[in-house]
Amino acid sequence: MxxxxxxxxxxxxxxxxxxxxxxxxxxxxxxxxxxxxxxxxxxxxxxxxxxxxxxxxxxxxxxxxxLGHAPDDVTEAVSEACGRGLIFGGQHELEVKASETVCEALGWADMVRFGVSGTESVQAALRLARGATGRTKVVRFEGHYHGWLDNVLMADGDNGWGVASAGQVAGHLDDFLLLPWNDSTALTETLDRYHDEVAAVIMEPVMINAGVIEPKPGYLETARALCSEYGVVLIFDEVISGFRVGLSGAAGRYGVLPDLATYGKAMAGGWPVSALAGRAELMTLFGSGKVNHSGTFNGSVMAMAATHATVSHLIENPxxxxxxxxxxxxxxxxxxxxxxxxxxxxxxxxxxxxxxxxxxxxxxxxxxxxxxxxxxxxxxxxxxxxxxxxxxxxxxxxxxxxxxxxxxxxxxxxxxxxxxxxx
Ligand SMILES: Cc1ncc(COP(=O)(O)O)c(C=O)c1O
Known part of the structure; x- marks a missing residue:
């Protein structure tokens, strides 16, 4: 050294x-x-x-x-688009094109809301699940990372990064049920017992953050079946796996569809943008105003141009x-x-x-x-x-x-x- x-x-x-x-x-x-x-x-x-x-x-x-650093088609699309303005506080066509392209690539999702970071889109997913079900608790898993905010950042030894923080409010994880991942029995027993209180199960469907561990055969299917049976929202946090382990992420690779999923990272060639995608029945709760999801920078011209160019590239030249x-x-x-x-x-x-x-x-x-x-x-x-x-x-x-x-x-x-x- x-x-x-x-x-x-x-x-x-x-x-x-x-x-x-x-x-x-x-x-x-x-x-x-x-x-x-x-x-x-x-x-x-x-x-x-x-x-x-x-x-x-x-x-x-x-x-x-x-796609590698500064891919030409993405940087050109961003430069060209932002010549007309950076952010409008109003709608623009690239938002529509980016939403259509993302839904086309994913295949399973009806609608999408864009954000700026994976952390934010995870929060939007949790709120939407709670708003839709009227329940509070969320099942999550050891070793899975879902962003740096208080209600998801876990203590050293739990999430594999050792990133718990002074200043997190006491009881910040009280609404979470923490389980070992890839253990169908633990998940079944927990949902059999607590399903009336559980709004969502959130997981990295392939645990990339800690060890790049794939789901055991049948595990995602078990989670899917239990969530469907008990009316629990299944959230795949695909901020890392999305667009990377395949065009339609882990959902497509393993053939198990969530109700909601979060994306970021590989979706926009390096531009800071994230997405929450999901079934229309849930996503329309944002549109009706029942569940709030906001953000000054959501859907910026640059983010939409980068997303549209990147996902189009992935579709056309996989x-x-x-x-x-x-x-x-x-x-x-x-x-x-x-x-x-x-x-x-x-x-x-x-x-x-x-x-x-x-x-x-x-x-x-x-x-x-x-x-x-x-x-x-x-x-x-x-x-x-x-x-x-x-x-x-x-x-x-x-x-x-x-x-x-x-x-x-x-x-x-x-x-x-x-x-x-x-x-
Ligand atoms: C699975 C997963 N979810 C959420 C996040 C948070 O995303 P961001 O760092 O863009 O806020 C990350 C970041 O690494 C992640 O790996």
């Missing part, structure tokens, strides 16, 4: 200035643990820092850059085959390197989002994930960054449409060198 750290002259100077004016030098606490490197620009699957060092990017801005091929080759290559360095490297998940750690365990939920040596990988991650691989300490790697043979070769060469130097 030391050689690379010495290269970061400009980054270090900017870091000192940032620390003087910005708490921790970062504008999102998630970045406190990340590399303190300042980026100059990004293109394709690469980041370039202010000291001229390049990185193959497998973090993708925590997920949004699914990148899923090339991403699957790169991701699978990368996963295999990393496993081979682990073996050749005699390390218990574990690479599991989906080709478009996978998890790297150390250890060997049967992992199906947040608790079993803890059997792996996650802290060993967290120590490796900064070394990978220092060798030109932009990755996060929690082990999730994202693959974009711009990762090709050159990036694969660079990634494996740099990973190999890191393991050699780290030994």
């Amino acid at each position: 030391s050689d690379a750290a010495e290269l970061l002259v400009r980054s270090n100077a900017l870091r000192q200035r940032a620390l003087a004016r910005t708490p921790g030098g970062v504008h999102s606490n998630v970045r406190l643990a990340g590399p303190q490197v300042f980026i100059d620009h990004a293109r394709g699957a690469w980041l370039y820092d202010v000291d001229g060092v390049n990185y193959v990017d497998y973090l993708l801005g925590q997920g949004p850059n699914f 990148p899923y085959a090339s991403i699957t091929s790169h991701g699978s080759a990368l996963m295999d290559g990393l496993r081979d390197l682990g073996r050749s360095h005699d390390l218990p490297l574990r690479v599991e998940g989906l080709p478009m989002a996978f998890h790297v750690s150390f250890g060997d365990a049967e992992v199906s939920d947040y608790r079993s994930l803890q059997q792996l040596d996650l802290s060993r990988y967290a120590r490796l991650a900064p070394e990978l960054v220092a060798h030109g691989l932009w990755v996060a300490g929690r082990g999730v790697w994202y693959v974009s449409a711009q990762h090709g043979p050159e990036e694969l070769d660079a990634a494996l060469t740099r990973f190999d060198k890191t393991l050699t130097d780290w030994a």
Whole structure:
């Protein structure tokens, strides 16, 4: 690390200035643990820092850059659209086009409301579920992340990120029933007992935030059947999985349809925009005014142009085959390197989002994930960054449409060198 750290002259100077004016030098606490490197620009699957060092990017801005950095069709659509004005406080055609395109891509959703962040759209979903059912409690799961607000941010050890916060109001989680995920029996027993009080079940339908763990066969179907039986709203939080694990997200990939789902990240090529999509019967409660969902910046010209361009791109030129091929080759290559360095490297998940750690365990939920040596990988991650691989300490790697043979070769060469130097 030391050689690379010495290269970061400009980054270090900017870091000192940032620390003087910005708490921790970062504008999102998630970045406190990340590399303190300042980026100059990004293109394709690469980041370039202010000291001229390049990185193959497998973090993708925590997920949004699914088409690669600054895709031409998205940036051109945004530039062209915002020449006519940025935000109107009134309706415009791009909102209609973006809504139609999102519903077309998802296939199952009748209507959509746009927001600015995934956190907000999750809140809109919870309020809508409570407004529709007249019930208060929500079932949620260990290891699943649903944003940073008081009523969803969980204590260290519960959500896999250790991000609970001083200042959260007492009893902020009193209305939640917390269960292990992927456990049909626990879900059945809880809903059999409490269904009269439960407005919603909310989950990441594939638990990407903690370990990239897929649902067990039949689990999503069980959740769907129980929610239908008891009139509970099934919410898929697809802020990460949406448009990434397939055009219609996890709902399409696993063939189980929620009542509501939240989207963000991969939906708009990097532009900050989120969506709550769902069945008309629920969504129309916003339109009637019974349930309030508001926001000054919702449906801005830029957000709608970026969403329309990105989702149109995904429909017309689906990148899923090339991403699957790169991701699978990368996963295999990393496993081979682990073996050749005699390390218990574990690479599991989906080709478009996978998890790297150390250890060997049967992992199906947040608790079993803890059997792996996650802290060993967290120590490796900064070394990978220092060798030109932009990755996060929690082990999730994202693959974009711009990762090709050159990036694969660079990634494996740099990973190999890191393991050699780290030994
Ligand atoms: C599944 C999930 N839901 C919600 C959020 C919150 O989204 P945002 O950071 O855009 O507020 C995230 C963010 O990572 C997420 O992964």
